[in-house]
Amino acid sequence: xxxxxxxxxxxxxxxxxxxxxxxxxxxxxxxxxxxxxxxxxxxxxxxxxxxxxxxxxxxxxxxxxxxxxxxxxxxxxxxxxxxxxxxxxxxxxxxxxxxxxxxxxxxxxxxxxxxxxxxxxxxxxxxxxxxxxxxxxxxxxxxxxxxxxxxxxxxxxxxxxxxxxxxxxxxxxxxxxxxxxxxxxxxxxxxxxxxxxxxxxxxxxxxxxxxxxxxxxxxxxxxxxxxxxxxxxxxxxxxxxxxxxxxxxxxxxxxxxxxxxxxxxxxxxxxxxxxxxxxxxxxxxxxxxxxxxxxxxxxxxxxxxxxxxxxxxxxx
Amino acid sequence: xxxxxxxxxxxxxxxxxxxxxxxxxxxxxxxxxxxxxxxxxxxxxxxxxxxxxxxxxxxxxxxxxxxxxxxxxxxxxxxxxxxxxxxxxxxxxxxxxxxxxxxxxxxxxxxxxxxxxxxxxxxxxxxxxxxxxxxxxxxxxxxxxxxxxxxxxxxxxxxxxxxxxxxxxxxxxxxxxxxxxxxxxxxxxxxxxxxxxxxxxxxxxxxxxxxxxxxxxxxxxxxxxxxxxxxxxxxxxxxxxxxxxxxxxxxxxxxxxxxxxxxxxxxxxxxxxxxxxxxx
Amino acid sequence: xxxxxxxxxxxxxxxxxxxxxxxxxxxxxxxxxxxxxxxxxxxxxxxxxxxxxxxxxxxxxxxxxxxxxxxxxxxxxxxxxxxxxxxxxxxxxxxxxxxxxxxxxxxxxxxxxxxxxxxxxxxxxxxxxxxxxxxxxxxxxxxxxxxxxxxxxxxxxxxxxxxxxxxxxxxxxxxxxxxxxxxxxxxxxxxxxxxxxxxxxxxxxxxxxxxxxxxxxxxxxxxxxxxxxxxxxxxxxxxxxxxxxxxxxxxxxxxxxxxxxxxxxxxxxxxxxxxxxxxxxxxxxxxxxxxxxxxxxxxxxxxxxxxxxxxxxxxxxxxxxxxxxxxxxxxxxxxxxxxxxxxxxxxxxxxxxxxxxxxxxxxxxxxxx
Numbered sequence: 001x002x003x004x005x006x007x008x009x010x011x012x013x014x015x016x017x018x019x020x021x022x023x024x025x026x027x028x029x030x031x032x033x034x035x036x037x038x039x040x041x042x043x044x045x046x047x048x049x050x051x052x053x054x055x056x057x058x059x060x061x062x063x064x065x066x067x068x069x070x071x072x073x074x075x076x077x078x079x080x081x082x083x084x085x086x087x088x089x090x091x092x093x094x095x096x097x098x099x100x101x102x103x104x105x106x107x108x109x110x111x112x113x114x115x116x117x118x119x120x121x122x123x124x125x126x127x128x129x130x131x132x133x134x135x136x137x138x139x140x141x142x143x144x145x146x147x148x149x150x151x152x153x154x155x156x157x158x159x160x161x162x163x164x165x166x167x168x169x170x171x172x173x174x175x176x177x178x179x180x181x182x183x184x185x186x187x188x189x190x191x192x193x194x195x196x197x198x199x200x201x202x203x204x205x206x207x208x209x210x211x212x213x214x215x216x217x218x219x220x221x222x223x224x225x226x227x228x229x230x231x232x233x234x235x236x237x238x239x240x241x242x243x244x245x246x247x248x249x250x251x252x253x254x255x256x257x258x259x260x261x262x263x264x265x266x267x268x269x270x271x272x273x274x275x276x277x278x279x280x281x282x283x284x285x286x287x288x289x290x291x292x293x294x295x296x297x298x299x300x301x302x303x304x305x306x307x308x309x310x311x312x313x314x315x316x
Numbered sequence: 317x318x319x320x321x322x323x324x325x326x327x328x329x330x331x332x333x334x335x336x337x338x339x340x341x342x343x344x345x346x347x348x349x350x351x352x353x354x355x356x357x358x359x360x361x362x363x364x365x366x367x368x369x370x371x372x373x374x375x376x377x378x379x380x381x382x383x384x385x386x387x388x389x390x391x392x393x394x395x396x397x398x399x400x401x402x403x404x405x406x407x408x409x410x411x412x413x414x415x416x417x418x419x420x421x422x423x424x425x426x427x428x429x430x431x432x433x434x435x436x437x438x439x440x441x442x443x444x445x446x447x448x449x450x451x452x453x454x455x456x457x458x459x460x461x462x463x464x465x466x467x468x469x470x471x472x473x474x475x476x477x478x479x480x481x482x483x484x485x486x487x488x489x490x491x492x493x494x495x496x497x498x499x500x501x502x503x504x505x506x507x508x509x510x511x512x513x514x515x516x517x518x519x520x521x522x523x524x525x526x527x528x529x530x531x532x533x534x535x536x537x538x539x540x541x542x543x544x545x546x547x548x549x550x551x552x553x554x555x556x557x558x559x560x561x562x563x564x565x566x567x568x569x570x571x572x573x574x575x576x577x578x579x580x581x582x583x584x585x586x587x588x589x590x591x592x593x594x595x596x
Numbered sequence: 597x598x599x600x601x602x603x604x605x606x607x608x609x610x611x612x613x614x615x616x617x618x619x620x621x622x623x624x625x626x627x628x629x630x631x632x633x634x635x636x637x638x639x640x641x642x643x644x645x646x647x648x649x650x651x652x653x654x655x656x657x658x659x660x661x662x663x664x665x666x667x668x669x670x671x672x673x674x675x676x677x678x679x680x681x682x683x684x685x686x687x688x689x690x691x692x693x694x695x696x697x698x699x700x701x702x703x704x705x706x707x708x709x710x711x712x713x714x715x716x717x718x719x720x721x722x723x724x725x726x727x728x729x730x731x732x733x734x735x736x737x738x739x740x741x742x743x744x745x746x747x748x749x750x751x752x753x754x755x756x757x758x759x760x761x762x763x764x765x766x767x768x769x770x771x772x773x774x775x776x777x778x779x780x781x782x783x784x785x786x787x788x789x790x791x792x793x794x795x796x797x798x799x800x801x802x803x804x805x806x807x808x809x810x811x812x813x814x815x816x817x818x819x820x821x822x823x824x825x826x827x828x829x830x831x832x833x834x835x836x837x838x839x840x841x842x843x844x845x846x847x848x849x850x851x852x853x854x855x856x857x858x859x860x861x862x863x864x865x866x867x868x869x870x871x872x873x874x875x876x877x878x879x880x881x882x883x884x885x886x887x888x889x890x891x892x893x894x895x896x897x898x899x900x901x902x903x904x905x906x907x908x909x910x911x912x913x914x915x916x917x918x919x920x921x922x923x924x925x926x927x928x929x930x931x932x933x934x935x936x937x938x939x940x941x942x943x944x945x946x947x948x949x950x951x952x953x954x955x956x957x958x959x960x961x962x963x964x965x
Contacts, residue, residue, distance in 0.1 A: 013709055014747045016699035018496040018669045025498030029667045031650055033499055037414035038426065040407045041474060045433060048445070048467040053436050055444035111338075118334040129335050131582050133342045138574050140528030142546040143567045146553060147345045150352065150560060158348055161365040192341065199338075204590030253437045256530045260550060277439040282535055287443045294440035301435060421610075487681035490648050493668040494675045495742070496698030509685040 060291035067285045080292035089268055089276060090293070097272040097297075099183060100190075100258075101251045105244060107191040112198020112243075119199070120206040130203060137196035145260035148189045152176060176262055179269040186261050186270055193257065194250075198243055205239040206232070241312050245305055252301050273297040353377065353564035360560050376565035384558070385540055386566055389548035392458065392537075393527055393570075396544060399462035400469060400526040401519050408473035409515065413503060415474065416481030417489060427478075430471040441467060442535050449536060456538045464536055465526045473522050479591035480514025481507075517584035520577045527574060545570050597660060599624040599782040600645065600750060605654035607640055607806075614640050616806040618654070622799070625780040629793040631829070632803035638786045641803075642752050645784060647671050659749050669698070674743035675752040678759060680735045682727035688714075688738050689723040695746045713745040716775075733764045740772075744779070753785040757792065769795060790830045794818065802826045820954075824961040827885050827954060833918060836928035838884045839958065842874065851884055851901075851953075853924035862924045864901045870950035874964050882964060885954035888918065891930035894947040902947030907938045919944070 021029070027036065063076050084090045119130040136144065151159045152175045160172035175185040209232065217227040255275035258264065264271035264279065273293060281290035352360060354372040380386050414420075415427055445464055446455065454460030484507055492502035508515070530546040537543045549566055552558045578585065600622040607615040614637045622628045630638040643649035645656060647668035656663045663671050674695070682691050689710055696706045714720040717737045727735060736756065743751055756772075757765045773796055776783060787793055793800050794814045801811040802825070810822035821827035827835045840853040848868055854861035874880075894902045908927075909920035917932045921944060930946055938944065955964040 013696055013699065013701050013705065013745070014672065014749070016696070016701045018699050021498055022500070025500045028499035028501075028503075034414045034418035034420045037410040037418075041411035041430075041470060042426075044403075044407055044466065044470060045430070048463055049433050049436065049441065052441040052444035052448060052467075055447070056440040059443060114334065115338045118331050118338070121328075121331045123328060123331060125332075126335060129339050131586070133338050134578075134582075134586075135346065135575070136342050138524055138528075138578050139346075139571055140546050140574075141530055142528075142550050143349070143571055146549075146563065146567065147349050150564070151345060151348060156360060156365070156560065158365060158367070192345070196342070200586065201590055204586075249435050253435075253439070254531070255439070259531065259534075274437065274439050277437075278442070278531065278535075281439070281443050281446075287447075290443055291440065294437045294443075298435075298437050298440060301437070305435070485679055485681060487677045487679050488683065490643075490646070490668075491675065491677060491681035491683070491742075492694075493648065494646060494671075494673060495695035495746075496669045498667065498669065501698075506683050506685075 056291045057295055058291075059287055060289075060295045062288050062291075064287040064291075065285055066287065076288070080289050081296070083289065084292060084296065089271060090273075092268050093271045093273045093276040094300075096183065096268075096270065097252060097274075097300075100187065100270075100272050101248055103184070103187045104190045104194065104251050105247055107187060108195040108198050108247065109240075109244065111191060111195040112202055115195070115199040116202035116206055119203055130199075134196045134200060136193050137200075139193065141193070141256040141260055144193045145189065145257050148192070149176065149261060152185065177266055179266050182262055182266060182270050186258055189261065190251070190257055194247065197247065201239055201243045202236065205236045209235045237312075241309070245308060248304065248308075249301060252297065273300075349564050349567055352560060353568050355561055357559045357561050376559075376561040377569065380558075380562045380566045380569070384552065384562070384566075385548060386545070386569070388540060389543060389545040390570065392542050393544040393546075395458045396461045396465070396533075396542070397523050397526040399458060400465040401523050403462065403466050404470055404473040404522050405515070405519050408470055409477055412474045412477035413481050413507070416478045417484070417486055417507075427475075430474055433471050434468060438468065438531060442532060445532075446535060455536060456542050458542050461533060461536050461542060461544070462526075464532045465529060469522045469525055472525075473518055476518045476521065476588045476591075477511075477514065479588055480511045480518065482591070483514075484510050513581065513584045514588055517581040517588050520581050521585055521588070524574050524577060527570075597624060598622060598657070599626065599659060600628075600784065601655075601657045602641075602645070603655040603657070605641065605644060605656070606652045607637070607644060607649070608652045614806050615644070615651075618806075618808055620801055620808065620811060622782060622784065624782055627776055627783045627785065627796055627798045629797035629800045630784065630786045630803055631788070631790060631793040631800050633788060633829070636803040637806040638788075638803050639754060642675075642754055642784060642786045645750070646673055646675055646752055671750075672748050673750045673752055674746050674748040675754065676739045676743050676756045678755040680727075680739040680759075682735060682738055682742070684727055686726075687723065688719065688725050688727070688730070691727065691738055692723075692741050692745050695742065699746075709745050709747075713741045716744070717741050732760055733768065736760060736764075736768055740775075744775075744781075749782065751781050751783045753783060753787075755787055756785075758787075758789070772796060790832070794830065800830075802829060804829075819952075820963065821885075822963050824883060824885070824956050827956070831887055833888045833929050833931065835885045835887045835954070838886070838923065838926050838928065840882055840884050840924070842871070842880045842882055842955075851882075851955075853884065853903075853926070855925060862903050864903055866901060866953070867950050870901075870953050871955075871965060874955065881958040883956040883958050883961070885956060886928075886948055887952065888929045888931040890948050890952040891932070891946045892948070893932060893936065894945045900947045900949050902945055904943065904945050907940055907942045907944055910938060910940065912937070921946075 027033070030036065060080055061075055061077060062073055063071050064073050065071055115133060119126045151157050154160060154172040154174040157172060160169065163169040163173075164171060173181070175181050213231050213235070214227055217231055222230065253274055255272060255278050258270050258272060258275050259278065262270040264275050274297060277290045277293035277297065280286050280293060351367075351369060353376050354369040354374070355366070356371065356373050356375070359366055359370060415423060442464075445467070449455045449460040449464070454463070488506055489499065489502045492506040493499065497505060528546065529544070530550070533544040533547045537547060549563065549570070552566070553563055598621045600620070602618055602620040605615055605618040606613065618641060620628070630641060632638045640649055644651045645658075647663065647666060651664070658671055658673065683694065686694065692710045692713060693706045696709060701709070710723070711720070714723055717740060719734060719737045719741060722730060722734055722738070727738065730738065739756070757768055760768060769792055775781070776796070785796060797814050799811065800814055800817050802809045802817065804825050810817060810826045817826060817830055821830065824837065828837070838853050839855050840851050843850050843852045843863070848866060849871055850863045850865040852861055852863045903923055905921040905923050907919055908922055911918040912934070914934065916934050917936050919930045919932055919938065921928060921930065953965070956962060957964055
């Protein structure tokens with residue numbers, strides 16, 4: 001072996017050994033380390049997501065009313081589902097869910113795309129604005145909903161005041177209490193709250209499109225509309241698909257905003273499936289029927305996602 | 317040439333007009349909340365609406381803080397949020413690191429599974445969760461609610477954090493191991509310093525979501541011992557019919573932490589949230 | 597004592613066997629190059645030596661220790677990565693000292709070792725910078741410094757020069773050579789670049805599909821390639837491969853070039869020494885290999901065995917003239933002196949030294965002579 005001490009004048013450090021391993025360090029050198037790292041999260045997911053969800057599905061085949069312990073908790077087969085078919089509120093809620101999710105996604109999509117296209121321009125100040133417009137998205141539903149409830153108040157609301165001054169209305173209107181306007185008002189509020197998500201994703205996707213593509217298109221004589229159609233849209237297809245699907249899942253699954261704004265009223269005109277299921281559990285403590293409603297909602301959502309993805313793939 | 321210049325200027329003016337529309341659309345309601353919180357009660361319920369507080373006061377803030385259970389509610393939210401973040405950071409960071417840096421059979425399927433899990437309706441989980449937490453005596457407790465939050469925030473945390481870990485070259489761990497680290501040592505000494513900002517942004521994203529959450533809190537908390545501020549505020553509006561000025565002040569107080577935290581990490585957070593969008 | 601010995605190393609990824617029983621050893625102070633195309637398993641083998649990848653079967657011995665169950669940190673090795681893998685959050689100084697720090701080397705020795713290595717590599721002025729502030733060549737030096745400073749038993753290099761531009765690559769190549777000569781370090785070096793392999797190695801292991809094709813000194817690899825793969829992989833321009841047969845003629849034999857059933861044939865008489873070790877079965881199908889630089893122009897009179905042909909293509913590189921031609925229906929090239937500037941279609945008589953003729957079995961592709 002070479003003489004270490006004089007190895008070309010380099011001081012030898014070979015005699016020093018690595019630090020002793022900690023017990024965690026020792027475990028980390030095991031060849032299944034990659035699995036060790038994910039096991040806690042898998043356990044967690046099982047205990048707090050999969051188990052409850054499976055349990056929820058089982059519940060939907062049972063009788064379970066916390067307010068009526070005398071009824072017991074026996075299996076009742078598909079009775080909850082049969083009841084659903086003859087429950088007029090279920091059908092209204094189903095119809096409203098479709099209206100609610102479709103209208104909100106459409107409006108948010110349009111607003112988000114318009115904002116992204118505008119903020120993508122290389123002009124001073126646009127970066128700051130792009131951050132500021134995200135603010136509503138970070139607001140809790142409780143605050144977002146009540147700001148608008150305050151602004152739309154028939155007596156005190158600033159929006160009503162403006163509409164009256166501008167002559168659109170003769171007197172303040174109870175937007176959220178009127179069966180004709182309640183759902184659409186809620187959609188606008190939801191759009192205000194949710195569109196920044198689309199703007200954020202679309203803006204990032206727009207920035208990811210190489211400028212060369214636009215230059216090449218311009219050389220080929222493409223106008224603004226043509227390059228939007230042939231370059232921008234195809235490049236953003238995946239992002240649009242992902243954003244829409246995530247948003248639909250969020251809108252269908254979460255009843256929070258409607259719970260705060262209207263509680264499903266007036267007269268079930270803003271009743272959606274998630275809200276109906278929640279209220280069945282929270283107000284009526286009928287866990288079996290609430291479970292059945294959730295299962296149906298989940299199945300519809302799954303079906304939508306699968307059909308939507310398949311539709312996109314066929315078009316491809 | 318002149319017309320081209322003019323059309324460019326028109327485009328610029330148009331772009332700013334649209335941008336300011338969105339700015340106004342987004343921020344005006346928040347500004348209105350601030351204005352309302354500064355008005356004395358008589359000015360709010362006045363027949364003629366005032367567009368700015370004629371004599372601005374801060375008593376609404378003082379009153380909501382001193383005369384309601386708001387401090388308790390905020391404290392409950394703070395404890396629950398902290399617990400949620402700690403669980404997510406500890407468990408989620410490890411999983412995200414594994415998913416990002418190692419190759420192992422079943423990885424892809426698991427990642428997709430963590431995405432699909434988010435499709436499960438919260439309402440479907442909330443009922444059994446209620447029964448389970450009740451069985452373990454965790455109903456109406458900070459920890460119980462934090463566990464419930466983890467159910468939908470953990471997958472989100474893992475996906476976002478994985479994006480940050482993906483920016484770290486896999487050779488770094490190897491180099492560190494040869495230099496004398498164990499894998500854990502490499503993670504702590506070499507990798508974590510590189511994703512510090514990403515971890516902060518991801519943790520804050522989860523914290524904001526937990527801070528804001530309403531439905532789980534409504535279902536799973538029943539007393540003032542663990543009730544969070546969104547539930548408490550909504551109760552004050554619905555049942556106690558508190559004056560609007562006070563409520564507006566409460567709303568402002570409770571969103572201040574959100575805005576501060578977001579401001580701290582906004583650039584990194586935007587990068588983390590849009591990592592998937594840029595890759596396509 | 598061997599600095600490294602590998603015995604029957606096997607590695608399987610699921611059903612895929614990427615290393616099929618590798619046996620190798622390396623003397624202290626030796627420079628072993630693992631050479632092969634991408635996917636041949638050379639980097640996997642290096643990772644196995646480092647302990648970064650687990651082996652399915654076999655034994656890794658570093659010095660006199662069996663290293664199979666040793667963690668990378670306990671193997672006393674250093675590695676230079678293709679991507680350099682410098683720690684982005686640390687200064688160059690911290691990068692260099694990190695391995696020492698992890699071994700609890702005292703501050704004074706750390707500082708001294710870092711300074712000396714930095715001087716040796718000419719990066720002393722960069723010590724306070726971050727890796728992001730360095731050029732590619734500087735990063736390369738820091739990566740080497742990080743390995744050198746530790747004074748390990750074994751250095752592993754994983755394609756360390758492939759991210760550099762051509763000029764810097766040549767420069768760093770000669771620096772690595774100088775460092776090795778000076779420090780007498782023991783090195784295992786992975787590359788797909790045969791020039792790097794030829795210039796740096798004391799011993800080359802040519803790999804393909806998880807197997808070692810030939811393990812020998814560079815001159816041996818070049819002069820006596822063990823099979824068609826090695827012959828074709830090493831040398832540029834590539835060795836000419838010509839199908840033909842050995843045909844007995846009198847007391848000697850001749851090489852009859854031409855594809856089986858092909859229209860054209862050319863018989864080249866060979867002296868017996870060119871056929872040493874070959875069983876002279878009549879008509880044995882072979883592949884004849886002649887390096888382009890082994891061919892020379894024959895201008896009348898005696899010389900080695902040769903043949904007549906015509907110039908198909910001329911490439912003038914400046915240092916020499918590469919002429920493409922056809923013989924017995926097969927394309928080949930010759931590397932001739934730069935002062936020879938033929939025109940297309942010119943007649944040309946080429947000859948070669950029979951000692952530089954390589955004969956391979958057409959079935960097994962192994963060397964015959």
